[in-house]
Amino acid sequence: MSISRRKFLGWVGAAGLGTAFGTSAHAAANKHFKGYPESSGVLFDSVLCIGCRKCEEGCNKVNELPPPSRSFDDLSVLDKKRRTSIEAFTVVNRYDNTRNTKGPLFRKIQCNHCLEPACASACFVRAFTKTKEGPVIYDPSVCVGCRYCMIACPFGIPAYEYYEALSPRIRKCTMCHPRVIEGKLPGCVEACPKEALTFGERKDLIKIARERIRKNPDLYVDHIYGEHEMGGTSWLYLSGVPFEELGMREDLGITPAPELTAGALGSVPIVVGIWPVLLTGIYAMSKRKEKIAKEEQEQAVSLALEEANTEAESKFSKALAKAQKEKEAAIKTEVKKALEEVQKTQEEEDA
Amino acid sequence: MAMRKSPLQWSGILVILVFVLAFGLEANETKKQSGEVLDQRSDIITIDTLKSFDVLERPEVIFFHDLHTEALNKSNKDCKTCHLPEKPENDRLSLKFKRLKDTDKQVVMDIYHAECIGCHKDMAGSGQDAGPVEVCGQCHREEPGVISSRQSMGFDKSLHFRHTKGLTAPCQKYQLEKEKETNQGDCGICHHEYDEKAKKLFYAKEKEGSCRYCHMKETEGNRISMRLASHSACIDCHQKTLAEKKDAGPVKCSGCHDLKEQQKIKKVEPVPRIERKQPDVVLIRANKAEADKEAQVSRMNLVPFDHKSHEEYNDSCIVCHHASLDSCSKKCHTAKGSKDGDFVNIERAMHQKGYEKSCLGCHDINQKEPKCAACHALMPANRKLESSCLICHTKPSQENATAMVSDEKVFAEMLLQSRKAKTEPYKDEDIPEKVIIKDLEDQYEPVELPHRKIIKTLLGNIKDNKLASYFHAEKGMVCQSCHHNSPLDKKPPRCGSCHGKPFDERNILRPGIKGAYHQQCMECHQVLNLEKPKSTGCTDCHKEKQKPLKAS
Numbered sequence: 090m091s092i093s094r095r096k097f098l099g100w101v102g103a104a105g106l107g108t109a110f111g112t113s114a115h116a117a118a119n120k121h122f123k124g125y126p127e128s129s130g131v132l133f134d135s136v137l138c139i140g141c142r143k144c145e146e147g148c149n150k151v152n153e154l155p156p157p158s159r160s161f162d163d164l165s166v167l168d169k170k171r172r173t174s175i176e177a178f179t180v181v182n183r184y185d186n187t188r189n190t191k192g193p194l195f196r197k198i199q200c201n202h203c204l205e206p207a208c209a210s211a212c213f214v215r216a217f218t219k220t221k222e223g224p225v226i227y228d229p230s231v232c233v234g235c236r237y238c239m240i241a242c243p244f245g246i247p248a249y250e251y252y253e254a255l256s257p258r259i260r261k262c263t264m265c266h267p268r269v270i271e272g273k274l275p276g277c278v279e280a281c282p283k284e285a286l287t288f289g290e291r292k293d294l295i296k297i298a299r300e301r302i303r304k305n306p307d308l309y310v311d312h313i314y315g316e317h318e319m320g321g322t323s324w325l326y327l328s329g330v331p332f333e334e335l336g337m338r339e340d341l342g343i344t345p346a347p348e349l350t351a352g353a354l355g356s357v358p359i360v361v362g363i364w365p366v367l368l369t370g371i372y373a374m375s376k377r378k379e380k381i382a383k384e385e386q387e388q389a390v391s392l393a394l395e396e397a398n399t400e401a402e403s404k405f406s407k408a409l410a411k412a413q414k415e416k417e418a419a420i421k422t423e424v425k426k427a428l429e430e431v432q433k434t435q436e437e438e439d440a
Numbered sequence: 441m442a443m444r445k446s447p448l449q450w451s452g453i454l455v456i457l458v459f460v461l462a463f464g465l466e467a468n469e470t471k472k473q474s475g476e477v478l479d480q481r482s483d484i485i486t487i488d489t490l491k492s493f494d495v496l497e498r499p500e501v502i503f504f505h506d507l508h509t510e511a512l513n514k515s516n517k518d519c520k521t522c523h524l525p526e527k528p529e530n531d532r533l534s535l536k537f538k539r540l541k542d543t544d545k546q547v548v549m550d551i552y553h554a555e556c557i558g559c560h561k562d563m564a565g566s567g568q569d570a571g572p573v574e575v576c577g578q579c580h581r582e583e584p585g586v587i588s589s590r591q592s593m594g595f596d597k598s599l600h601f602r603h604t605k606g607l608t609a610p611c612q613k614y615q616l617e618k619e620k621e622t623n624q625g626d627c628g629i630c631h632h633e634y635d636e637k638a639k640k641l642f643y644a645k646e647k648e649g650s651c652r653y654c655h656m657k658e659t660e661g662n663r664i665s666m667r668l669a670s671h672s673a674c675i676d677c678h679q680k681t682l683a684e685k686k687d688a689g690p691v692k693c694s695g696c697h698d699l700k701e702q703q704k705i706k707k708v709e710p711v712p713r714i715e716r717k718q719p720d721v722v723l724i725r726a727n728k729a730e731a732d733k734e735a736q737v738s739r740m741n742l743v744p745f746d747h748k749s750h751e752e753y754n755d756s757c758i759v760c761h762h763a764s765l766d767s768c769s770k771k772c773h774t775a776k777g778s779k780d781g782d783f784v785n786i787e788r789a790m791h792q793k794g795y796e797k798s799c800l801g802c803h804d805i806n807q808k809e810p811k812c813a814a815c816h817a818l819m820p821a822n823r824k825l826e827s828s829c830l831i832c833h834t835k836p837s838q839e840n841a842t843a844m845v846s847d848e849k850v851f852a853e854m855l856l857q858s859r860k861a862k863t864e865p866y867k868d869e870d871i872p873e874k875v876i877i878k879d880l881e882d883q884y885e886p887v888e889l890p891h892r893k894i895i896k897t898l899l900g901n902i903k904d905n906k907l908a909s910y911f912h913a914e915k916g917m918v919c920q921s922c923h924h925n926s927p928l929d930k931k932p933p934r935c936g937s938c939h940g941k942p943f944d945e946r947n948i949l950r951p952g953i954k955g956a957y958h959q960q961c962m963e964c965h966q967v968l969n970l971e972k973p974k975s976t977g978c979t980d981c982h983k984e985k986q987k988p989l990k991a992s
Contacts, residue, residue: 139962139975164976191966274943282978283962284942284955293948300949304820 122345123321124204128223129269130291130323131278132298133197135335136308137285140167140183140195147280148179148199151265170336173198175248178262179277187334194328196335197277197286200225200246200262201315202323207346211241216259223291223323224264232259243319243341264323294325301327320345480589482701483507483693487537487552493545498580501552506692515568519679521559532676535668593670593696595651596755598708603630630673634663646717649765650758713751716765720748723852724768726775726786741833743790744855749906762797793821799832803907811901812908814967815921818960831910834859861909865899865918868892870930879936879953884982895919922960 146161167183179199209217250257265275314326483506523533563570572578628643655666681688724743772781773789795801844851902908916928923932942952973980
C-alpha cells in the first residue's frame with residue numbers, strides 16, 4: 090500500500106467538506122414542506138370566542154376523560170390560567186388586561202398539530218406520527234417514557250401520567266383523529282356554539298381567516314397565528330389584539346423544530362460512518378510508519394553488529410596469530426635458551 | 441508558604457466590589473422610582489432655548505410657570521417682572537423671558553442665569569421660599585420627577601359665542617378702545633388678515649376664519665406659531681380685563697390646560713349660530729367654472745347639503761373646513777384634484793373613509809355609537825347598498841330640475857326638502873310577533889325569539905337620529921340588520937335557507953345554522969351591553985329540556 094501524505098490529507102479535507110455540504114442540503118429540502126395536501130386543521134377565532142367552555146366539555150366527552158372536579162358550567166375556573174393536562178386535552182383561559190375595550194378575551198389551548206412536529210422529531214422511538222389527515226397522533230405501545238416530547242414542544246402541550254405506576258402514557262389532543270377519519274368533527278369544534286372554531290382543510294382555513302381580516306380590518310390583527318409559526322401548524326388563530334396579550338409566544342420564529350436539529354442530527358451518520366474509517370486510516374498510517382522505522386532500525390543494528398563482529402574476529406584472530414607467533418617465538422627463544430644452557434652446562438661439564 | 445495576595449490585588453478586588461455594589465444600588469433605586477406615582481402638572485415649560493444655538497451642555501430646565509406666577513402675586517409683583525413689552529408704544533408683553541429676541545447663546549444664557557438666580561437670591565434674602573441659587577443640578581435636573589398633564593385647548597363654538605355676543609361688560613371697554621383705534625368692529629379684536637404690501641395686519645369683514653388657517657404649529661417668518669399667537673393674544677386680553685377688576689378668562693397655565701379646570705369652563709347650551717353670512721343649504725358639486733370650461737355635466741345627482749344642521753353637530757368649523765372657509769371645490773378639491781388640495785379630488789374629499797373631514801368618514805364614525813354598532817359592527821367594513829348613494833345624491837323631480845336652471849340656492853333647498861328622514865317600518869301585523877327556533881331541539885326546548893320586540897327596539901334606537909332615519913327610511917331596511925344579504929321584502933328567506941351544516945367546503949365562508957344564530961344574536965347583545973341574555977348563559981334563551989315523563 091502506498092499513499093502519499095499529500096493525497097491522504099486531500100482525502101481528509103474532502104471528507105470534512107462533504108460533511109458540511111451534506112447538512113445544508115438536508116436543511117434546504119426541509120424548508121419546502123408545506124404540510125400534507127388536503128390535511129385538515131381548525132381555525133380558532135378569539136374575536137368570536139365567548140369563553141363558555143363548551144369545547145372543554147365536548148373534548149372531555151368524546152375522549153372519555155374523567156369528569157372534572159368543577160363543572161364545565163362553572164366559569165370561575167377561568168380566574169386561573171391553566172395548561173393542558175392528562176385530564177383536559179384542551180383548556181380555555183381568560184385574558185383580562187388586553188387592549189380590547191369591550192371586556193376580557195379568551196383563548197383555547199390544545200395541541201397545535203404542527204406540520205413538522207417538534208415532539209415527533211425529539212422522539213427516538215417514533216411514538217409520534219404526523220398523519221396525512223393533519224392530526225399528530227401518539228402510539229403508547231412504543232413509548233419508553235423519556236418525556237423528551239414534553240421538553241421539545243414549544244407550546245408546552247404534552248402531559249404525562251406521572252401517577253400511573255406500570256404503563257404511564259403521554260396524553261395530548263389528538264384532533265379527534267379517529268372521528269376525523271370517520272368524517273365527524275372534532276369534539277370541541279362540534280360543541281362550539283358560536284363557530285369560533287372552524288374545521289376544514291388548512292388551505293381553506295387560511296382563506297377564511299384572510300377573508301375575515303379583509304372584511305373587518307378594525308376587528309382583527311392582520312396576522313394568522315400558526316400559518317408560519319414553527320414552520321406552520323394545523324391549528325390557526327385569529328385575534329383582535331397582539332397574540333402576545335393572549336399569552337401566545339411570539340418569539341418562536343418560522344423555522345420548523347426538526348430543522349433546528351436536522352443539521353446536528355444529520356451529520357451523525359457521516360460521523361458514525363466515515364470518521365472511523367478515516368481515523369483507522371490515520372492510525373494505520375502512523376502505525377506503518379512506526380513499523381518501517383523499527384525494521385530499518387533493526388536492520389541497521391544487525392548490520393552494525395555484524396560489522397563489529399567481523400572486525401572483532403579479525404582483530405582476535407590477528408591477536409591470536411600474533412600471540413601464537415609470540416608464543417612460538419618465546420618457545421623458540423626458551424628452547425634456544427635451554428639449548429644454550431644445556432650446551433653451556435655440557436661445555437662446563439666438558440670443560 | 442501559603443499564597444498571599446499583594447496589596448495591589450486586594451485593592452483591585454475592592455474596586456470591583458464597590459462598582460458592583462454601586463450598580464446594584466442604582467438598579468434598586470430606579471426600580472423604586474418607577475413604582476412611584478410622578479407628580480402631574482399642567483404648567484410645565486421646558487426651557488431649552490439654547491438648543492437653537494448648540495448642543496445642550498446640561499439637561500434642559502423644567503420650569504413650573506404657575507408656581508412662579510403665584511410667588512410673584514404674593515409679593516405684589518406682576519408679569520412685567522419677567523416679561524418685557526413687545527414694543528414701547530404697545531403694552532402687549534413678549535412671551536420670552538426678560539428679552540425680546542434670542543440673539544446669541546451667551547447672551548440668552550446670561551439672562552437666564554443672572555435674572556433667575558438674582559431673583560431667587562432676593563427672595564431668599566427677604567426670608568421667603570425661593571428657588572435654587574447655587575447648585576446647577578437643582579434647575580438642570582436629569583430626572584425632573586414630574587410629568588406633564590397638559591391638555592390641549594380648543595376654542596369651540598360655545599367659547600366663541602361667549603367671546604362675542606354672549607360677552608357682557610368685562611371686555612367691552614377694551615373692545616371699544618380697540619374699535620376706536622382700528623375702526624374694525626368687534627370681530628377685528630381677534631380676527632385679522634395680513635396685508636403683504638403694507639406689511640400690516642388688517643381686519644376684513646366676513647373673511648374671518650379659524651386662527652389655525654394661518655398660524656401653524658411652527659413659526660414661519662413673521663407668521664407666529666399658533667402657540668405664540670394664542671398665548672400672547674388671549675392672555676393679554678384676559679390680563680387687561682382682570683386689571684379692570686372684571687370677570688375674565690384664565691391667565692394661568694392650568695386655567696386652560698388642566699383637565700379639571702377645562703371642565704369648569706361654562707358651556708352655552710344650545711349655542712346660537714355663528715353668523716358669517718354662511719348658507720343654510722349648499723349644493724355640493726364639482727367646481728362649476730371647471731366643469732363649464734370642459735363642458736362637462738355632472739352625471740351624479742348633485743348633493744343638497746344641510747349646512748345649518750351640520751353646524752350644530754360639530755364643535756367648530758375646522759372639523760370640515762380644515763384649511764379655509766371657502767367652498768371645498770373652489771380651489772382645492774376640484775373634479776380632478778389640484779396641487780392646492782394635495783390632489784384629493786372632490787369625490788375623495790367627500791367619500792374617503794376613515795377621515796372625519798369627509799362626509800362618509802364622519803358618518804362612519806357616528807356609526808361606531810353602540811346603538812348603530814349593534815347591527816353595523818357585524819357588517820363588513822365596506823358593505824354598501826347601491827341605493828344608499830341616492831340618499832345623499834338626491835334625485836331631482838321635474839319641477840326641481842327647472843328650479844336648478846333659475847336659482848341654484850332655491851334648487852338646493854327644494855332638493856333637501858324632497859328628502860324624507862323618516863323610517864317607515866312594516867305594519868305590526870306584517871311583523872311576526874314570535875319566531876320559534878327548533879334547531880337545538882335535541883338538547884333544549886325550542887327558543888322563542890321575541891321577533892317584533894327586537895324590531896321595535898331597533899326602530900326605537902334610531903328614532904331620534906336624523907342620519908340613521910335617512911338611511912333606514914326604506915321599508916325593510918331595519919330588517920337587514922339580521923336578514924342580511926336578502927332583498928328588501930316583507931317576507932325575507934328563512935335563516936335555514938342559506939345556513940345549514942357547518943363548514944361546508946363548497947361555501948367555506950358561510951357559517952352553519954348554529955354559528956349563524958349565535959354570532960348574530962350575541963354580537964348584537966354584546967355591543968348593546970345587555971345584562972340578559974348573557975352570551976355564556978345558555979338557559980337565558982334555551983329553556984332546559986323537560987325530561988319526558990316515564991310511561992308508567
